[in-house]
Amino acid sequence: xxxxxxxxxxxxxxxxxxxxxxxxxxxQGRDACYLDFDFGSPTTxxxxxxxxxxxxxxxxxxxxxxxxxxxxxxxxxxxxxxxxETLRNRPTGAGRLMFLPGDRGxxxxxxxxxxxxxxxxxxxxxxxxxxLVHVDLSAGRSYATEIxxxxxxxxxxMDIEARWVVFHxxxxxxIIAASGLVYGPKGLLEAGARQGHDRDRLRENIRFVRTxxxxxxxxDQAGMRPEQLAWLDVCNRRLxxxxxxxxxxxxxxxxxxxxxxxxxxxxxLLTNDDVWLHRTANESTVxxxxxxxxxxxxxxxxxxx
Numbered sequence: 001x002x003x004x005x006x007x008x009x010x011x012x013x014x015x016x017x018x019x020x021x022x023x024x025x026x027x028q029g030r031d032a033c034y035l036d037f038d039f040g041s042p043t044t045x046x047x048x049x050x051x052x053x054x055x056x057x058x059x060x061x062x063x064x065x066x067x068x069x070x071x072x073x074x075x076x077x078x079x080x081x082x083x084x085e086t087l088r089n090r091p092t093g094a095g096r097l098m099f100l101p102g103d104r105g106x107x108x109x110x111x112x113x114x115x116x117x118x119x120x121x122x123x124x125x126x127x128x129x130x131x132l133v134h135v136d137l138s139a140g141r142s143y144a145t146e147i148x149x150x151x152x153x154x155x156x157x158m159d160i161e162a163r164w165v166v167f168h169x170x171x172x173x174x175i176i177a178a179s180g181l182v183y184g185p186k187g188l189l190e191a192g193a194r195q196g197h198d199r200d201r202l203r204e205n206i207r208f209v210r211t212x213x214x215x216x217x218x219x220d221q222a223g224m225r226p227e228q229l230a231w232l233d234v235c236n237r238r239l240x241x242x243x244x245x246x247x248x249x250x251x252x253x254x255x256x257x258x259x260x261x262x263x264x265x266x267x268x269l270l271t272n273d274d275v276w277l278h279r280t281a282n283e284s285t286v287x288x289x290x291x292x293x294x295x296x297x298x299x300x301x302x303x304x305x
Contacts, residue, residue, distance in 0.1 A: 002123060002160060003296060004148060005189075006137045007167040008181035009174060012210035014167040014266040015136055017257055017289070019047045020242065023269045024096040025295035026090075029133040033098045035143040037137050039063050042102025042251045044136055047267050049084040056104035061077055063103035064116050065122065066147070073100050078120070086271045095131065108143045111150055119151040127160050132297065141186050146195075149188070153196035163296065164188065164206040165254065170239060179246035182206055207254035207302070209292065214259050216285070236297040254302070255292035260285040 005018040015038070036044040042061065045053030056063075057074055065073040078097040079090040090096070092170035095142040109115075124134045138144045152162050167189075181189050188206065193199045214232060224232075243249045260275065262281045270289065272279035295301040 001131070002127060002133045002135060002152070002157075002162045004135045004137060004162065004164045005167065006145060006164065006181065007120075007139050009168070009175035010169040012139070012169050012174065012288045013257065013263070014139070015044050016047055016165060016263055017209065017211055017292070018136055018165075019044060020269055020289040021293045022132070023097065024289050025297070026095045026134055028290075028293065029093055029095050030297075031095040031098075031129075032132045032134065033096075033100065033126050033130040033132045035062060035100045035126075035136065036102040037062065037135050037148070039102055039144055040138060041104050042104070042106060045076075045099065045101050047269065048076075048078050048099055049082045049087065049268070050099065050101075051083050052076070053099070053101040056102045056106060056263075059170065061101045061103035061106070061185055063106035066118050067109070068114060068118065069223060075100055077198070084269075085295045086273050098130070108138065109141050111147045115147060116150045116154070119147050120154050120156050122150060123148075123151060124156055124160070138159065140181070141191070145188070146191065149195045149197065151194050152161050153192070162205060163302070165296070166206060166208050166209055168208065168248070172239065172242060175239065175243050175246055175248055176263075178208060179248050182284055183247060197230070208248050208252050208254075209257065210253060211257045212259045212264075213256050218258065254295055255288060257288045257292070258284050 007014045019034060022034045026032045034044070036042045038044070042056035043054065045056070053076060058071055059252050060074040062073045064070050076099045078099050079088070082088060123133065135148060137148065151157060166178050166182060168174040180187060189199055189203060192202045240249070260282050262268070262270065270281045270286050272286065275283050276285050
């Protein structure tokens with residue numbers, strides 16, 4: 001299965017949520033592979049605490065591969081090469097967790113038949129090798145999105161299950177932007193149909209994930225004044241109405257990730273030690289990551305929406 005992560009705006013928590021989902025899937029015993037297709041800003045390596053690829057690599061990453069400069073992109077074993085001690089060494093029963101970085105100093109580049117062909121070959125090869133292939137795309141209507149839409153419309157990938165997860169923060173601007181990315185002019189559905197996708201089938205494979213959501217009823221808000229909680233409740237109801245109007249409502253939501261102080265200050269993988277030993281992260285956030293990691297691959301959960 002290939003999972004494409006996208007958003008219309010930066011700062012949605014797309015990368016930090018997707019990396020945590022891949023990490024949780026590996027802990028659950030699946031072999032997971034993560035690709036940084038944010039060509040202009042390949043910084044996902046920092047979330048994995050990979051010192052050699054915090055801002056991409058030099059000439060052996062995905063950018064260089066797609067451009068035809070190298071025959072295969074670099075692969076990094078996260079369990080073996082992360083600098084974070086709590087992540088070092090694969091736990092018993094866990095699957096592989098591999099990372100394919102972008103290139104330092106790279107940039108967005110337009111699609112071409114050769115680039116699409118190399119993308120097809122890469123995704124087909126990785127799908128055979130791993131249970132799950134996560135592709136972290138640049139925000140918005142990017143060249144990266146155009147490339148993978150063209151690639152997944154090719155016969156070689158038509159039989160591979162591909163799912164699209166659109167991330168957005170729980171704000172008015174982000175709700176409207178996420179809706180536009182999918183349904184608007186030059187959005188995913190229109191661009192996909194132009195590349196040869198069946199529009200209805202593509203729509204069935206798109207779901208939304210809300211990030212940094214504040215739940216007024218959560219125990220984490222116990223320190224807030226009654227007036228603040230009442231105001232949050234009103235805002236939440238208005239946002240729910242707006243999301244339903246823009247077809248980003250509950251029926252199309254695959255997961256909801258609560259606001260977590262740790263992730264506001266530092267994008268990182270949240271381990272069980274962060275919750276139970278160090279007590280820096282909230283249990284509800286890790287539970288949300290675990291739940292999303294299962295739902296993405298569960299046909300019943302996906303179809304049930």
